[in-house]
Amino acid sequence: MGRLVMKFGGTSVADIDRIRNVARHVEREVKAGHEVAVVVSAMSGTTDRLVGWCREAAPIHDAREYDAVVASGETVTAGLLAITLQEMGIPARSWAGWQVPIRTDGVHGSARIQEIDGTEIRKRMEQGQVAVIAGFQGIGPDKRITTLGRGGSDTSAVAIAAALEARCDIYTDVDGVYTTDPRIVSKAQKVDRVSYEEMLEMASLGAKVLQTRSVELAMVYRVPLQVRSSFEAPDSPNQNRPDGTGPGTLVCDEEDIVEQQVVTGIAYTKDEAKVSIRKVKDQPGVSAAIFGPLAEADISVDMIVQNVSMDGTTANITFTVARKDLKKTIDVLDAIKARLGIHEVTHSADVAKVSVVGIGMRSHAGVAARMFKALAEKSINIQAITTSEIKTSVLIDEAYTELAVRALHTAYGLDKA
């Protein structure tokens, strides 16, 4: 049956009872003949508590110390799961990142994995020992603990799967990827298969099932990635399909998706803020003069819309940034305002971005037009538009988010029968 990496997040390992439930999922896969590695997060609440202590000790603190403190949460879960598996008669041992070793760069707090030496783990997996690996952590060139940043356990799991040439099953509190947020649209449907590219768009647009970096990594190394529920009974008869996959959503190569939909899903995010600059001189270099300083301040700009005024001498520029960066953005603009002759800067945090995503869009015309029509029918005003090969996004008034998502879900024929 080959090698399998199973990843469980914080809510799935929140207490010993849930860790036992995780162990039963592992047992099922071991009995099915898989060689299994498990990647675990910290028990839910643990990381927040540890981060809170670091902040209380010093608002700005040494990222190397932060990493040593915060990584301990995953180490604890790995040990507890190994104990639980052994208690069930399944050979297992825990591995800290430095023990594997999972080598990362030296960017403490948001390190990137550079190399995983899977030799020892692979050898033991072949002998039937389950490797329980602490997610989110590695060892830097300075021989100190590094962490991969929040949600980094997904990345750990995919990187380990790549090193072990294994499939990677990500267990979450949802049972797969949906056509949209089921809390908004009751007729949302679970998607059986979704391409890496689509998943990337969905993830970065706020469908927070998988970390964006983990999907990128899976795409690069062609790691088959499955999103499935840790709360479905481990011994449920529909846990393993005949083809070896489970009942969740498989994130895979486009070619492995037989029946491609034009639009796979509707994503939205309320984490955006809109900034408008009025009457900036319409001359070469003005965009660079605005967006250069923003980039230097580490602010990611998403949508950009530029209109030239009637008389052709001034322009209005509207763009979006992450809502948490809004204050910093205004500060940067205030500093360069006079020099650029900017007359007026307005901003709003009451905006949302709604997107339709689908690899089928590349070969189908009229997808965007249908979107605009559906929104117009509900009298929803579009404040900005961006498009990519497999995605069309619009910025709207936040109050209309749910209405827009429901209208688009219906318009693209995604409603469950």
Next chain:
Amino acid sequence: MGRLVMKFGGTSVADIDRIRNVARHVEREVKAGHEVAVVVSAMSGTTDRLVGWCREAAPIHDAREYDAVVASGETVTAGLLAITLQEMGIPARSWAGWQVPIRTDGVHGSARIQEIDGTEIRKRMEQGQVAVIAGFQGIGPDKRITTLGRGGSDTSAVAIAAALEARCDIYTDVDGVYTTDPRIVSKAQKVDRVSYEEMLEMASLGAKVLQTRSVELAMVYRVPLQVRSSFEAPDSPNQNRPDGTGPGTLVCDEEDIVEQQVVTGIAYTKDEAKVSIRKVKDQPGVSAAIFGPLAEADISVDMIVQNVSMDGTTANITFTVARKDLKKTIDVLDAIKARLGIHEVTHSADVAKVSVVGIGMRSHAGVAARMFKALAEKSINIQAITTSEIKTSVLIDEAYTELAVRALHTAYGLDKA
């Protein structure tokens, strides 16, 4: 001013405020010109929580996994203290046991330190960086985390002090070693200096200021050990005496104690239980037949009293064991009873051991006699007696413990004026 190892226990680092208080103690010593290493325990409550999880996962569990889980508590404290010190402008970094490295044997759960490589730490201390070391943990020959057993942070601190050729200050919730338990005798006095040998007797007899193993280690490597309070204000004017020691109790070589007392202190323990065997045949080999099986069952026997009966053919044997071992002891005796012709086994957990300790006893006669007289005056019956070079202990009815301790404290002239 030389190198100094400062050790802080769980209650001293229970939250960030207390960690800040610890940092101020460290600051004082740094400013006094010391090169400082700090050894910390887990925040109080943490170890119990982690141990509880291990037990919940499996009553009997892999000690290697237990070690990985439980050692995380000290790692967290070390990181948080390093952050706090840095915030105060003091260069510092945290060290996990495996990073130092602190090499131990492979006895997980109660490992013994075998070797500490202090090269890197010493180099950084010379450059003014405070080394904040996670206590209680090391790395075994299998490259996995080991722990030294409960209270092992004291042992870590002394071993590191030995490796760094440093003095070791153990900060606790008491401000030194007293002539006896101040909760029982309000006139108990703090002792300025006590010898390693005396401290060992006090520690093993239940004056739980220092772990026995740490005192043994300090004695072997001649590490000057100071017991002092972590709750006394760090900037109090009496924190550092002109001779470089602090306001606590210095545990040191006998030769360094100028004015030796005959009796240094009165110790007591209620952790004992008494077992009496009546009318066992008085013949060679009978003691071995009784105490051999007890030793094999890992039961430590403390006091032993043997009387021969009037007719000279049978003996009565009374001995004490740790109270927690009483049931096991009775089980062992039941198993060998018939074979040895033992008629009757009685036992009692309502006993206490009271001891007078002092290196001066070696050169002074009549110390024990004074003890028996003082107890007789209070009508306290002595059930058993043991003596060593620097200690005389009696077993009495537990109800009389406080009365006996007070009487002896007065009898040996230890009461505060």
